[in-house]
Amino acid sequence: MAQWRSILRVIIKALVLFALCNGIFVMMYPAEWIGNFSLYGMLYPYRLRLPYGENPAQSYNISATNLPALFASHEIRRKKSDNEFRVVLIGDSNTWGWLLDNDETLSAQLNTLDILVDSQDAEFYNLGYPIMSLTKDLLILDGAMHYQPDMIIWLVSLASFPPEQQFEPPLVQDNWHRLYDLNDVIFLERYADAEERFASTLWERTIIGQRRSLADLLRLQSYGVAWTATSIDQTIPEIIQPRQSDFDNDLSWANYSEPVTLSTDDLAFDVLARGIERTDDIPVIIINEPMFISDGQNSDVRYNSFYPRWAYDQYRTLLSQVAEDNGWQVYDLWDTIDPNEFTDSPVHLSANGTHDFAQIIQDEIFDIGE
Numbered sequence: 001m002a003q004w005r006s007i008l009r010v011i012i013k014a015l016v017l018f019a020l021c022n023g024i025f026v027m028m029y030p031a032e033w034i035g036n037f038s039l040y041g042m043l044y045p046y047r048l049r050l051p052y053g054e055n056p057a058q059s060y061n062i063s064a065t066n067l068p069a070l071f072a073s074h075e076i077r078r079k080k081s082d083n084e085f086r087v088v089l090i091g092d093s094n095t096w097g098w099l100l101d102n103d104e105t106l107s108a109q110l111n112t113l114d115i116l117v118d119s120q121d122a123e124f125y126n127l128g129y130p131i132m133s134l135t136k137d138l139l140i141l142d143g144a145m146h147y148q149p150d151m152i153i154w155l156v157s158l159a160s161f162p163p164e165q166q167f168e169p170p171l172v173q174d175n176w177h178r179l180y181d182l183n184d185v186i187f188l189e190r191y192a193d194a195e196e197r198f199a200s201t202l203w204e205r206t207i208i209g210q211r212r213s214l215a216d217l218l219r220l221q222s223y224g225v226a227w228t229a230t231s232i233d234q235t236i237p238e239i240i241q242p243r244q245s246d247f248d249n250d251l252s253w254a255n256y257s258e259p260v261t262l263s264t265d266d267l268a269f270d271v272l273a274r275g276i277e278r279t280d281d282i283p284v285i286i287i288n289e290p291m292f293i294s295d296g297q298n299s300d301v302r303y304n305s306f307y308p309r310w311a312y313d314q315y316r317t318l319l320s321q322v323a324e325d326n327g328w329q330v331y332d333l334w335d336t337i338d339p340n341e342f343t344d345s346p347v348h349l350s351a352n353g354t355h356d357f358a359q360i361i362q363d364e365i366f367d368i369g370e
Contacts (some may be wrong), residue, residue, distance in 0.1 A: 003028065010133065016027035023142070026349055034066075034214075038069065038073050039224055040072065040221075041077055044224035044227060045228060046078065047075065047227065048074075048102045049074070049096055049097060049105065049127075049233065050071075050073075050126075050140070051073055052128050053233070053234070056219065058235040060230065061227075061297070062219050065171050065175065066216070067171070071143050071144075073220060073224075076088070080148050084120060085116075085117040085120035085123065086123055086151075087117075087123065087125065088149040089124060089125065090141050090154045091129075091154065091156070091308055092128060092137075092157065092159075092343075093129075093157070093347070094349060095107075095126065095127075096126065096129055097354075098234075098343075098344075098348045099240060099344065099348060100234075100349075100350075100351055100354065102231065106128075106155075106354050106361075107124040107125060109354055109358035110358045110361065110362070113362050116135070124365070128167075131171070132157065133167075133168055134160045134161060135172050135179070135270040136169040137156075137160070137275065138179075138182060138274060139171065139178055141154070142178065142278055145279065145282075151285065152283070152285070153285045153287060155289045158267075158306070159307075161269070162255070162268070163266075163267075182274060239346050241344055243305065243343065244294075244305040245297075245299075246296040247301065249298050250301070250306070251310065253311040259308070259311075261316075262315070262318065264321075267315065269318070269322050272322075283329065284329055285331065285365060288316065288330065290335070290347075290357060291334055292347045293335060295339075303346075305345075331364055331365065334365070336356075337357055337360075
């Protein structure tokens, strides 16, 4: 009996200790500052793009949603050199470099051009992240402001603008609370249901409730070994299914089944404006990124599988008007790349297409006035 009482006391003490640890964890909610600890830049080289992976076993990567951890693994954390003009690229999977090796991405190709800005060496950092949403971009832009950028290049496309798309990325859902400081009235009015949809319960803030997030942080560190050995962070299939060229006679887009007259209220220009405001005096260049333009069946109705012509043409007009009204620097490069240089989607460029795009950015943006 005495032995059982001793065992019971041990169990009770363990439960009390575990409850105490959980209580401290809930109150401190240390996931944010834990994410700042990283072996990248210490034992491993920094990653060249933000961690994102659909097949961790082969890509040595993981789609973690802890923003501090994403930045802590990335080369932007390096100390800024005295002669460096730091340019941050924000955007979707095309900016991230879908189906491209690290030396083929837009940032890598821009870095090979040896661009000078005010006699400083321009260094381009890839902070693109797959899934199209301006709010996701806004969160990453906010994080980038802690790393002394001298310029932001924000690559956008119409698919990132629908209001219903803003909270689709898990990265946004798991970091929605950051938008209170960023979006102010925008967030409270347009996304008033976010707290009900995404706020963590008390249980979800415990160690048990956070076990997936904590495990992801550990996995991100463990994949650094394979990243160091291989420089692989994405699985690229040998055969890539090409983007669609022929379409049904389909006029639908987003939540619209037929053409309508779009206004600025129908697209998330307010999020774009908040991002530009967040950068203070740091210049922001907005690029309407290139897309595939089909000449196949029903291409008179749709530019591609993403966009019917009626929606995309109105978007371009609205973007131009809003930019003029607000004094934004916008470059509309939507039709500048050969259609043959798009891979599996209307916005994913091949390595050659990305090279051409980098050259266009140099010529259009960095050589102006020279």
